[in-house]
Amino acid sequence: MTESKECERLLHSLGEYVDGELSEDLCTEIERHLLECHNCQVVVNTLRKTIELYHEEEEQETLPPEVGRRLYMRLNLEDYLRP
Amino acid sequence: MNEPNVKKPLSVQALKAGNREEFARMVEQYSPGIYRLALKMLGNAQDAEDVLQETFLKALRALPGFEERSSLSTWLYRIAMNEALMILRKKRPEAFSLEDQTTSQEDGESIEEPRDIVDWCCLPENELLSSEARDFLNRAVEQLSPALRAVFVLRDLQDLSVRETAEALGISETAVKTRLLRARLKLREELSAYYGHRMEVLGYDRIERM
Numbered sequence: 067m068t069e070s071k072e073c074e075r076l077l078h079s080l081g082e083y084v085d086g087e088l089s090e091d092l093c094t095e096i097e098r099h100l101l102e103c104h105n106c107q108v109v110v111n112t113l114r115k116t117i118e119l120y121h122e123e124e125e126q127e128t129l130p131p132e133v134g135r136r137l138y139m140r141l142n143l144e145d146y147l148r149p
Numbered sequence: 150m151n152e153p154n155v156k157k158p159l160s161v162q163a164l165k166a167g168n169r170e171e172f173a174r175m176v177e178q179y180s181p182g183i184y185r186l187a188l189k190m191l192g193n194a195q196d197a198e199d200v201l202q203e204t205f206l207k208a209l210r211a212l213p214g215f216e217e218r219s220s221l222s223t224w225l226y227r228i229a230m231n232e233a234l235m236i237l238r239k240k241r242p243e244a245f246s247l248e249d250q251t252t253s254q255e256d257g258e259s260i261e262e263p264r265d266i267v268d269w270c271c272l273p274e275n276e277l278l279s280s281e282a283r284d285f286l287n288r289a290v291e292q293l294s295p296a297l298r299a300v301f302v303l304r305d306l307q308d309l310s311v312r313e314t315a316e317a318l319g320i321s322e323t324a325v326k327t328r329l330l331r332a333r334l335k336l337r338e339e340l341s342a343y344y345g346h347r348m349e350v351l352g353y354d355r356i357e358r359m
Binding site: 113117127136137138 | 169170172173176177180181184185188194198201202205206209260262263266267268269270277278283286290305306326329330333334336337340341
Protein backbone atom coordinates (compact mmCIF):
# COMPACT_ATOMS: atom_id res chain seq x y z
CA MET A 67 0.00 0.00 0.00
CA THR A 68 2.77 2.46 0.77
CA GLU A 69 3.44 3.31 -2.80
CA SER A 70 3.71 6.95 -2.02
CA LYS A 71 4.60 9.15 0.91
CA GLU A 72 0.94 10.04 1.17
CA CYS A 73 -0.04 6.41 1.72
CA GLU A 74 2.48 6.22 4.52
CA ARG A 75 1.26 9.41 6.09
CA LEU A 76 -2.28 8.13 5.95
CA LEU A 77 -1.24 4.93 7.65
CA HIS A 78 0.08 6.84 10.66
CA SER A 79 -3.03 9.02 10.99
CA LEU A 80 -5.43 6.18 10.27
CA GLY A 81 -6.49 5.59 13.87
CA GLU A 82 -7.34 9.20 14.50
CA TYR A 83 -8.93 9.50 11.06
CA VAL A 84 -11.41 6.67 11.60
CA ASP A 85 -12.16 7.98 15.10
CA GLY A 86 -12.90 11.42 13.63
CA GLU A 87 -10.20 13.04 15.75
CA LEU A 88 -8.14 14.65 13.00
CA SER A 89 -8.21 18.35 12.17
CA GLU A 90 -10.38 19.42 9.26
CA ASP A 91 -7.34 20.26 7.14
CA LEU A 92 -5.78 16.84 7.56
CA CYS A 93 -9.10 15.16 6.89
CA THR A 94 -9.53 17.04 3.63
CA GLU A 95 -6.03 16.10 2.63
CA ILE A 96 -6.62 12.43 3.41
CA GLU A 97 -9.95 12.37 1.65
CA ARG A 98 -8.38 13.85 -1.45
CA HIS A 99 -5.79 11.08 -1.38
CA LEU A 100 -8.46 8.42 -0.86
CA LEU A 101 -10.24 9.54 -4.03
CA GLU A 102 -7.24 8.59 -6.10
CA CYS A 103 -5.81 5.65 -4.13
CA HIS A 104 -7.86 2.50 -4.30
CA ASN A 105 -5.70 0.51 -1.89
CA CYS A 106 -5.91 3.10 0.85
CA GLN A 107 -9.66 3.27 0.30
CA VAL A 108 -9.94 -0.48 0.86
CA VAL A 109 -7.76 -0.31 3.97
CA VAL A 110 -9.88 2.50 5.44
CA ASN A 111 -13.16 0.72 4.63
CA THR A 112 -12.08 -2.62 6.01
CA LEU A 113 -10.52 -1.04 9.09
CA ARG A 114 -13.77 0.78 9.84
CA LYS A 115 -15.74 -2.40 9.27
CA THR A 116 -13.40 -4.37 11.54
CA ILE A 117 -14.06 -1.98 14.43
CA GLU A 118 -17.79 -1.95 13.69
CA LEU A 119 -18.03 -5.75 13.66
CA TYR A 120 -16.33 -6.05 17.04
CA HIS A 121 -18.74 -3.45 18.39
CA GLU A 122 -21.76 -5.32 17.12
CA GLU A 123 -20.48 -8.61 18.37
CA GLU A 124 -19.72 -7.16 21.78
CA GLU A 125 -23.19 -5.66 22.18
CA GLN A 126 -24.78 -9.06 21.80
CA GLU A 127 -22.82 -10.59 24.64
CA THR A 128 -24.51 -10.46 28.03
CA LEU A 129 -23.67 -11.62 31.52
CA PRO A 130 -24.93 -15.21 31.88
CA PRO A 131 -27.60 -15.21 34.64
CA GLU A 132 -25.87 -17.95 36.66
CA VAL A 133 -22.60 -15.97 36.62
CA GLY A 134 -24.49 -12.93 37.90
CA ARG A 135 -26.15 -15.02 40.61
CA ARG A 136 -22.85 -16.43 41.84
CA LEU A 137 -21.34 -12.94 41.89
CA TYR A 138 -24.15 -11.58 44.08
CA MET A 139 -23.80 -14.57 46.44
CA ARG A 140 -20.05 -14.06 46.72
CA LEU A 141 -20.55 -10.39 47.54
CA ASN A 142 -23.34 -11.14 50.02
CA LEU A 143 -25.76 -9.16 47.90
CA GLU A 144 -28.37 -11.92 47.55
CA ASP A 145 -31.13 -9.59 48.71
CA TYR A 146 -30.46 -7.34 45.72
CA LEU A 147 -30.72 -10.11 43.15
CA ARG A 148 -33.41 -9.38 40.62
CA PRO A 149 -35.67 -12.27 39.72
CA MET B 150 -30.99 -2.18 33.08
CA ASN B 151 -34.23 -0.33 32.34
CA GLU B 152 -35.05 0.17 36.00
CA PRO B 153 -35.12 3.86 36.85
CA ASN B 154 -32.79 3.46 39.84
CA VAL B 155 -30.06 2.07 37.59
CA LYS B 156 -30.06 5.21 35.48
CA LYS B 157 -29.59 7.51 38.44
CA PRO B 158 -25.84 8.30 38.59
CA LEU B 159 -23.96 6.41 41.26
CA SER B 160 -23.05 8.38 44.34
CA VAL B 161 -19.34 7.97 45.00
CA GLN B 162 -19.88 9.43 48.46
CA ALA B 163 -22.43 6.74 49.35
CA LEU B 164 -20.14 4.05 47.94
CA LYS B 165 -17.22 5.26 50.00
CA ALA B 166 -19.40 5.34 53.09
CA GLY B 167 -20.19 1.67 52.55
CA ASN B 168 -23.81 1.98 51.43
CA ARG B 169 -24.79 -1.54 50.38
CA GLU B 170 -27.64 -0.55 48.14
CA GLU B 171 -25.37 1.78 46.19
CA PHE B 172 -22.75 -0.95 45.96
CA ALA B 173 -25.38 -3.32 44.56
CA ARG B 174 -26.27 -0.71 41.94
CA MET B 175 -22.61 -0.38 41.02
CA VAL B 176 -22.33 -4.15 40.62
CA GLU B 177 -25.45 -4.24 38.47
CA GLN B 178 -24.20 -1.44 36.27
CA TYR B 179 -20.63 -2.62 35.72
CA SER B 180 -20.70 -6.40 36.02
CA PRO B 181 -21.66 -7.06 32.36
CA GLY B 182 -18.84 -4.85 31.03
CA ILE B 183 -16.26 -6.23 33.40
CA TYR B 184 -17.24 -9.79 32.59
CA ARG B 185 -16.92 -9.09 28.86
CA LEU B 186 -13.56 -7.42 29.39
CA ALA B 187 -12.28 -10.44 31.28
CA LEU B 188 -13.70 -12.87 28.77
CA LYS B 189 -12.01 -11.06 25.88
CA MET B 190 -8.71 -10.79 27.74
CA LEU B 191 -8.65 -14.41 28.88
CA GLY B 192 -10.82 -16.32 26.41
CA ASN B 193 -12.07 -18.57 29.18
CA ALA B 194 -15.40 -18.34 31.04
CA GLN B 195 -14.11 -19.69 34.37
CA ASP B 196 -11.18 -17.27 34.48
CA ALA B 197 -13.47 -14.43 33.45
CA GLU B 198 -15.82 -15.24 36.33
CA ASP B 199 -12.90 -15.25 38.77
CA VAL B 200 -11.81 -11.82 37.52
CA LEU B 201 -15.37 -10.54 37.84
CA GLN B 202 -15.67 -11.67 41.47
CA GLU B 203 -12.17 -10.55 42.46
CA THR B 204 -12.71 -7.12 40.92
CA PHE B 205 -15.76 -6.36 43.02
CA LEU B 206 -14.27 -7.91 46.16
CA LYS B 207 -11.21 -5.70 45.75
CA ALA B 208 -13.36 -2.67 44.93
CA LEU B 209 -15.43 -3.27 48.06
CA ARG B 210 -12.29 -3.26 50.20
CA ALA B 211 -10.66 -0.34 48.42
CA LEU B 212 -13.68 1.97 48.05
CA PRO B 213 -13.27 3.82 51.38
CA GLY B 214 -9.82 4.92 50.19
CA PHE B 215 -10.86 5.72 46.59
CA GLU B 216 -9.21 9.06 45.84
CA GLU B 217 -11.29 9.95 42.79
CA ARG B 218 -8.25 10.75 40.67
CA SER B 219 -10.05 8.97 37.87
CA SER B 220 -13.73 8.22 37.32
CA LEU B 221 -15.28 5.29 39.13
CA SER B 222 -15.62 3.29 35.92
CA THR B 223 -11.98 3.82 34.92
CA TRP B 224 -10.93 2.80 38.43
CA LEU B 225 -13.00 -0.40 38.22
CA TYR B 226 -11.66 -1.23 34.77
CA ARG B 227 -8.17 -0.72 36.07
CA ILE B 228 -8.72 -3.22 38.90
CA ALA B 229 -10.31 -5.68 36.46
CA MET B 230 -7.54 -5.32 33.90
CA ASN B 231 -4.86 -5.87 36.55
CA GLU B 232 -6.63 -9.03 37.69
CA ALA B 233 -6.93 -10.29 34.13
CA LEU B 234 -3.28 -9.56 33.34
CA MET B 235 -2.20 -11.32 36.54
CA ILE B 236 -4.04 -14.49 35.55
CA LEU B 237 -2.63 -14.24 32.05
CA ARG B 238 0.86 -13.85 33.43
CA LYS B 239 0.46 -16.98 35.55
CA LYS B 240 -1.03 -19.04 32.76
CA ARG B 241 1.02 -17.85 29.84
CA PRO B 242 4.28 -16.38 31.10
CA GLU B 243 5.81 -16.85 27.66
CA ALA B 244 3.43 -14.23 26.21
CA PHE B 245 4.91 -11.73 28.64
CA SER B 246 8.57 -12.56 28.34
CA LEU B 247 8.16 -12.17 24.63
CA GLU B 248 6.30 -8.97 25.17
CA ASP B 249 9.01 -7.39 27.28
CA GLN B 250 11.25 -7.59 24.25
CA THR B 251 8.66 -6.22 21.89
CA THR B 252 6.97 -3.52 23.96
CA SER B 253 9.42 -0.84 23.00
CA GLN B 254 9.07 -2.00 19.44
CA GLU B 255 5.29 -1.90 19.82
CA ASP B 256 5.35 1.68 21.00
CA GLY B 257 7.84 2.77 18.37
CA GLU B 258 7.11 4.81 15.31
CA SER B 259 6.99 2.17 12.64
CA ILE B 260 3.58 0.82 11.71
CA GLU B 261 3.37 -2.37 9.74
CA GLU B 262 2.06 -1.88 6.23
CA PRO B 263 -1.28 -3.42 5.35
CA ARG B 264 -0.77 -6.48 3.17
CA ASP B 265 -4.15 -7.94 2.40
CA ILE B 266 -6.06 -5.53 0.18
CA VAL B 267 -9.45 -7.02 -0.41
CA ASP B 268 -12.72 -5.20 0.12
CA TRP B 269 -14.89 -7.65 2.01
CA CYS B 270 -17.27 -4.99 3.32
CA CYS B 271 -19.85 -6.07 0.69
CA LEU B 272 -20.40 -9.43 2.37
CA PRO B 273 -23.90 -9.70 3.86
CA GLU B 274 -24.32 -9.18 7.59
CA ASN B 275 -25.34 -12.79 8.28
CA GLU B 276 -22.03 -13.85 6.73
CA LEU B 277 -19.97 -11.23 8.56
CA LEU B 278 -21.42 -12.23 11.91
CA SER B 279 -22.13 -15.92 11.43
CA SER B 280 -21.31 -18.05 14.44
CA GLU B 281 -18.17 -19.25 12.68
CA ALA B 282 -17.15 -15.64 11.97
CA ARG B 283 -17.74 -14.70 15.62
CA ASP B 284 -15.46 -17.49 16.75
CA PHE B 285 -12.88 -16.18 14.33
CA LEU B 286 -13.25 -12.62 15.66
CA ASN B 287 -12.65 -13.88 19.19
CA ARG B 288 -9.67 -15.99 18.23
CA ALA B 289 -8.11 -13.05 16.40
CA VAL B 290 -8.30 -10.93 19.57
CA GLU B 291 -6.76 -13.74 21.59
CA GLN B 292 -3.81 -13.76 19.23
CA LEU B 293 -2.91 -10.15 19.96
CA SER B 294 -0.15 -9.65 22.50
CA PRO B 295 -1.51 -8.85 26.00
CA ALA B 296 -0.41 -5.21 25.66
CA LEU B 297 -2.22 -4.67 22.38
CA ARG B 298 -5.23 -6.68 23.47
CA ALA B 299 -5.66 -4.65 26.67
CA VAL B 300 -5.77 -1.38 24.73
CA PHE B 301 -8.14 -2.74 22.08
CA VAL B 302 -10.50 -4.23 24.68
CA LEU B 303 -10.74 -1.03 26.71
CA ARG B 304 -10.91 1.45 23.86
CA ASP B 305 -12.83 -0.35 21.15
CA LEU B 306 -14.87 -2.90 23.05
CA GLN B 307 -15.56 -1.08 26.32
CA ASP B 308 -15.71 2.33 24.64
CA LEU B 309 -13.33 4.07 27.03
CA SER B 310 -11.77 7.26 25.71
CA VAL B 311 -8.06 7.37 24.85
CA ARG B 312 -7.43 9.20 28.11
CA GLU B 313 -9.44 6.75 30.23
CA THR B 314 -7.68 3.82 28.56
CA ALA B 315 -4.33 5.43 29.38
CA GLU B 316 -5.40 5.92 33.00
CA ALA B 317 -6.71 2.38 33.35
CA LEU B 318 -3.48 0.90 32.03
CA GLY B 319 -1.04 3.39 33.51
CA ILE B 320 0.49 4.21 30.11
CA SER B 321 0.69 7.43 28.07
CA GLU B 322 -2.03 8.53 25.65
CA THR B 323 0.51 8.33 22.83
CA ALA B 324 1.20 4.70 23.69
CA VAL B 325 -2.56 4.03 23.71
CA LYS B 326 -2.93 5.52 20.23
CA THR B 327 0.02 3.60 18.79
CA ARG B 328 -0.98 0.28 20.33
CA LEU B 329 -4.58 0.79 19.31
CA LEU B 330 -3.64 1.38 15.69
CA ARG B 331 -1.39 -1.65 15.69
CA ALA B 332 -4.07 -3.83 17.24
CA ARG B 333 -6.72 -2.62 14.79
CA LEU B 334 -4.43 -3.13 11.78
CA LYS B 335 -3.51 -6.63 12.93
CA LEU B 336 -7.15 -7.52 13.35
CA ARG B 337 -8.00 -5.99 9.98
CA GLU B 338 -5.30 -8.18 8.43
CA GLU B 339 -6.66 -11.32 10.10
CA LEU B 340 -10.23 -10.50 9.13
CA SER B 341 -9.23 -9.71 5.55
CA ALA B 342 -7.65 -13.15 5.20
CA TYR B 343 -10.71 -14.80 6.71
CA TYR B 344 -13.42 -12.89 4.85
CA GLY B 345 -11.35 -12.87 1.66
CA HIS B 346 -11.42 -16.63 1.83
CA ARG B 347 -15.16 -16.60 2.50
CA MET B 348 -15.65 -14.43 -0.59
CA GLU B 349 -13.82 -16.98 -2.67
CA VAL B 350 -15.87 -19.82 -1.22
CA LEU B 351 -19.07 -17.91 -1.89
CA GLY B 352 -17.99 -17.02 -5.41
CA TYR B 353 -17.46 -13.29 -5.03
CA ASP B 354 -14.88 -11.88 -7.36
CA ARG B 355 -11.86 -10.70 -5.49
CA ILE B 356 -11.14 -7.31 -6.91
CA GLU B 357 -7.51 -7.26 -6.09
CA ARG B 358 -5.13 -9.01 -3.78
CA MET B 359 -1.65 -7.80 -3.08
